[in-house]
Amino acid sequence: MVRDSILSVVKATDNLEDKSKKKESRKSKKELAAELAEIRQKLKELRDLAGRYIDDMDSVKQDEARLRTIFESIRSGILLVDAERHVIVDVNTVAAKMIGLSRREIVGTICHKHVCPAEAGGCPITDLGQTVDNSERVLLGYDGRIIPIIKTVNTIFINGRRHLIESFVDNTERKRAEEEIKKYRDNLEQLVEKRTADLEKVMEQLHAEIAERRQAENSLKRNETLLRLILNLSTNFICLPAEETDNGIDDVLKVIGQFADVDRSYVFQFSENGTRVDNTHEWCAPGILAQKEELRGVTANDLPWFFKSIKRLETIHIPDVAQLPAGAEAEKEEFMREGIQSLIVVPVVSNNLLIGFLGLDSVRSKKNWPEGIISLLKIVGEIVANALAQKKAAEAMKRGSAKYQALFENASDAIFLIKGGVFIDCNPKSLEMFRSTKQRILGKTPYSFCPEFQPDGSRSQDVALEKGRSVVSGTPQYFEFRHRRGDGTLFDAEVSLSRVDIANEVLLQAIIRDVTARKNWEHALQESEARYRSLFGESQDAIYIATQYGAFIDVNRSFLDLFGYTRDEILKLNAKIAYVNEKDIENFKKIIKKDGYVKAFEQKLKKKNGTIMDCILTVTTKKDAGGRIVAYQGIIRDITAEKLAEQTIRHMAYHDALTGLPNRTLFNDRLNMAILNAQRNHKRAAVMMLDLDKFKQINDVWGHKFGDLLLKTVGERLIITLRKSDTVARMGGDEFLVIIPEVDHVDDTDIIAGKILQAFSETFVISDRNLSVTTSVGIAVYPQDGKDAETLIKHADIAMYAAKTTGRNQYMRYSSQM
Structure with missing residues (x-):
């Protein structure tokens, strides 16, 4: 406007000069003087206007300088772009530094060469009509570097022409931080998985050890029970009268049937010619159908596969009748008729002659019998064989001396007759047991076939004489005694010493049973118990x-x-x-x-x-x-x-490693809970985002270690300042987030934010240095500023940057105009 006034004055002056030149010859001096005075007045006005113009130009330059200072002081990169030509009109120092070129090299170039590369006609703003507000984009450096940025674009008009102000910040550190957080989270998850696997492995080992110990205890108890059972059965049959043999066998079948947890136990005996077998003894569990009367006169033609195996003195173990091999069809049919699912049979042998077999049936379930049960069955088979042999011998004695002699000769135990303290007769089994001949035995004393001392230190001769005197006086003796064979080897035996009167003569009968196998069993049992005690103790x-x-x-x-x-x-x-x-x-x-x-x-x-x-x-x-x-x-x-370790891992997963404050994961969980509670109770909840002012300068001057100590102290002071129900979390860098649950009035957030700023007004003492630090606070309130956690955090962040860009050391509540 001043410029236009100056031009009009100059033009008017020119006109006056022209007129004066044309009329100079015709005008009087008075008229010329008047015109000259008018010209001088116009020139004075011109000088005044020129002075005002110069003053205005100085003011404009000052304004431009102030704007340029503001333009250059902004921490974000700024590009001023002609919207129609896409040409960069101006650029601040931050943007030029990020691009890597000077301002002169950038101004006048196409904006897509540097920011958000796009094809012609593909500009997101002018061509595609998109809104760019805090959007992730890229910046191209002059050397080809691709720099991730957060970009915002606003439209302005300069001299009536549309321009775009593009502001952006380097997002490299944030991206790197996100990658580090992801890497940390992945490592943490792997650590949690490893620790969980280790704990599961420890638990599996513990359970396995417990099962092993329990199995050892059960095995030990079972072995003890089994040993006592064998001892009882053996002792009972030694003393059992012949007429009680059948009842004794029935009792044995019941005992072993219950011990082995089976449904049926039985004894079959072969006929004299060995062509058929009869079920002579049987015990059945309650509810199990007896088969004794049905199984008589069974021949090899009825069960060919079974007869062939038992004749070979094999133990027949059938865990599953349904799985019998080819060639055993008759056996499968018969066993299934009896309802048998599993069975085990051992041959009963007396004097190397098969006289029958002893077996166990499982009707209600399939069984695979352990070696202990099989060994028990074999020992019981020997006991039954001896019992049957003794029964036959007793019956033979009733029929005469010839039959008695047969029993004497065929007994499976060594039998001696003693008269006057020396042997007068012995059976073949005694010759086999003592590995000697009759000529070397007869006429010798019993203690001649013993070591000088017994295991307990007593003299064999003294014990033998004492036992003999007791028997003569009418008291039978049952005891264990160590003997010596003809080849000098020692063995332990059970001795049943009794008095017999034959033809008015008093004789002593000694029945001797080799218990070496049983002793070995006892030794094995003791070793098992020792292993158990070792397991217990170690x-x-x-x-x-x-x-x-x-x-x-x-x-x-x-x-x-x-x-x-x-x-x-x-x-x-x-x-x-x-x-x-x-x-x-x-x-x-x-x-x-x-x-x-x-x-x-x-x-x-x-x-x-x-x-x-x-x-x-x-x-x-x-x-x-x-x-x-x-x-x-x-x-x-x-x-x-x-x-x-579990607690440490759990804490690491939800807390910041530096400050110990809740991390983003735990913060989001608590914020969602605060939103739900506020919604349920019809109240408000607030989110505050804090960013330390000029923290980067502190790190640059004092170092990152000093900065870390400051962050920890800031976290501690925030916790002291706020309520216990509030949550203080660290987001990374120098950013902190705060949850204020159950806010009654929006204005309450101003009071809380004021307390935070007041807390920061006090100096921080870090490594013996007093440090003044301020913070900028942004506030977003549920539900007016957002109804979910992500929106509230975003709006609190916007408000915080507004507080920072408008002066720092203050708080601002979110507004949609931000």
Whole structure:
């Protein structure tokens, strides 16, 4: 406007000069003077206008300088683009530095050469009509580098012409941080998976060890029971009268049938010519149909495969009748008729002659019998063979001396007749057992075939004479005695010494049974028990045995080490002392009462010094015949370290490694919960985003270690400033997020934000240095600023940047105009 006024004055002056030149000759001096005065007035006006123009131009230059200063001070890259030509009109230093060219090299170039590369006609703003607001784009450096950026585009008009202001910030660090976070999360997930796998492996090993121990205990108990059973059966048959043999065999069948948990046990005997067999003895479990009367006169033609196998003195073990081999069709049909699913049969042999067989049937289920049951069956088969042989011998004695002699000769035990303290007769079995001849035996004393001393240190001669005197006086003797064979080898034997009167003569009859096999069994059993005791004593887990009332009966070394007691101390105490409280004891009792055991049960226990441990507890019960608990057997493993590792891993997954504050994952969970609670209670919830002002300068000056200490101190101060119900989280870098749940009024957020700014007004003492730090705070309130976590965080971020760009050290609530 000033410029136009100057031009009009100049033009008017020119006109006056022209007129004066044309009329100069015709005008008087007075007229010329008047015109000259008018010209001078116009020139004065011109000078005034020129001065005003110069003042205005200075003001414009100052405004331009201020705008350029602001333009250059903005931390974001700024491009001013002619929207129609897509030509860069201006660029600030930050943008030029990011592109890698000077301002002169950039101004005048096409914007798509540097930002958001696009084909001609494909501009997102002018051609495609898109809105670019905090969008992820790329920037091309002069050297071909691709720089990820966050870009916002706004439209302005300069001199009536449309221009675009493109602002952007380098997103490289954020991208790198996201990649690092993802890498950290992936590593953490792998660590959690590994720790979980390790814990599962430990648990599997624990369960396997428990099962192994339980199996060893069961095996030991079963072996003990089996040994006692064999001893009882053997002893009973030695003393059993011939007329009670059948009843004795029936009793044996019942005992072994119940012990082996089968449905039927039986004895078959061959006829004298060996062409047929009869079921002579049978025991059946309750509810099982007897077959004894149906199975008489069975011949090889009826069961050819079975007869062929048993004649070869083979043990016949059929776990599944349905799987019998080809050639056993007749056997399969007969066994299925009897309802048999599994069976096992051993030959009964006396004096190397097959006299029958002993078997077990399983009707209600399939069975695969262990070696222990098979061995038991073979031993019982020998006992039955001896019993049948003795029965036959007794019957023969009733029919006369010839038949007695046959029994004497065919007995499977060594039999001696003693008169006057020396042997006067012996059967063939005695010759075989003692590996000698009659000539070397007859006329010798019994103790001539024994070592000088017995295992207990007693003299063999003294014991033999004492036993003989007792028998003569009418008291039969049953005892174990060590003998010497003719070749000098020693063996242990059971001796049944009794008095017999023959033809008015008092004789002693000695029946001797070699128990070497049984002794070997006992030795094996003792070794098994020793292994069990070794397992008990050397186990790394704490093992204890307690009465039904909880009093300790026995504990292993690991138990004493774990709980810190001595053996004398613990054996005077009750298991209750290991529990933390009475409630845990009652809970344990309920589970034991309901299930009869506790398996892999997590329980807190305490040591003698009061230290609380996390333990895995497995407890089994021992019951009497009436089902009452008489003892507890427990295994305890300390898993305190594993539990601590789990807690550490869980904390690492949800907390920032530097400050210990909740991380983004935990923050989102709590924010979603706060939104749900606010929605349910018709209240508000607020999200605040904090960013430390000029934190980068602190890092640059004092170093990252100093910056990390500051971040930790900031987190601690925020926690002290806010309520316990509020959540303070670190997002990374120098950004923090705060959740304010259950906000009654929007204005309440101003009070809280003011407290935060007040807390920052106090200096921070970091490594003995006093440091003044401020922060910019953005606030978004549910539901007015967003109804989900992502929107609230985004709007709080926008408000925070607004607070930062308008002066820092302040807070701003989100507004849709931002």
